[in-house]
Amino acid sequence: MVRAIGAQEIAPTRHAWAIEATALKVKAGRHLAVDGLDLALGTGVHGLLGPNGAGKSTLMRALATVVRPNGGTLRLLGTDAARTRELRRTRGRLGYLPQQFGYYPRFTVRDYVEYMAWLREMPASAVPAAAQRAIERVRLADRADKRLKSLSGGMLRRAGIAQAIVNEPDLLLLDEPTVGLDPEQRVEFRELIRELGTEACVLVSTHLVEDVVAACSDVVLMDLGKLVHQGVPADLVRLGENGGVGDSPAERGYSYLLAQHRGGAR
């Protein structure tokens, strides 16, 4: 089927970075979870690492326009995230998988993905094909017409990924997408995000250092709401030679960087 191409799709990109944050401050409740973060991310797959409570999920929520920044500036696909009125178009080009997501349990996978596509204001005629494609990409085609409540944890996670990629987003935010996936699915998932990362800015928050090394072109490490390190995964491996605890070079690099940062902070 031939699809009409909208003006929006061929419009030139007018922003240097998909995500551009300067001195970003975001609160989670009363706690300042993201505290003066500077970050610029473009096309590619970026892994967001950090210990529990580092502010990863809060940062993701701010990037997904769920919460408004409490300070600093945040530009998403060239639009200022503080200007709620202008965010509508940006939101249509955004995909987001929360760490825990709510859903109507009696929806089938297809219903759910189509409904989310509609919320992202996809043209109605494009929705069925886009939903089918998203479901195929996460390898749930054989379960497409099963109800969500009948799915296992890993399948549900993949349904969540399907809704996040259904609109072919320019900015894709995945908060711990590999939780509950078996090793084979994780390898498939890495392939999928590598493919998506060729055209979009994909930010994957995770605790699994090996996922980042295997699938990401860029590593962002944060702790206590601040940026600790930004570089390529090979940096982690290289830094791992300096010491740090862990079973793989990358894990040692991760813990070494955190220890360095905490030492410096004191």
Added chain:
Amino acid sequence: MSRFVPLYLRSRRVPAAVAASAGAIAAVAAAWAGMTKDAQVNTGLTVLTAALAAVPFAPTLAGNDAALEKTAALPWPPRRVLHLVACGVLVAGLLIAARLVGTDFGPEKALVRNAAGLIGLIGLGTALAGARHAWQVPLAWAAVQCLLQVPGGPGWRQVALWMIQPPENRIGAITAGAFLAAGVIGYALRVGPPVSAAEASLEQ
């Protein structure tokens, strides 16, 4: 767009809410018919029935994932207003329709006033406290009015007992209108207090 309206209604559990609302009215009507010969339902019971018919719609005012709904591109406020007003129309319509099966819940004017005020209170409750708790105030208030059936008196008492005032009463109508306006505006702007990331999955 029309393809997605059924998905929206299902995800908000509207069919179940309509069934619960109609069921409440039917139960009261059946009980009344079984116990009295009078077709005209007692005013206090009318008020309570209106509340029982309105509260099932409270949970439909919030989605299954507040974060994902908030990131949606489509503008929510007009849709929320439409949803809330449609709930009010449905409650009033169901109460008036009970006449077709022989139970009279009182004059239309009073039914419309009460349905509008109750839906407004539910919308306001959703905006301030979240959809899960929005049923409490309207139901409790209606229960109090069901027991204190003394229309008239000083202005403040007419405001407090707005649902049991006669249909022509101005203060009752203004009170209901104010609740409807506050509910529609409040719900258009806000759906409950912000939900933290950890609570998101508990919303369903």
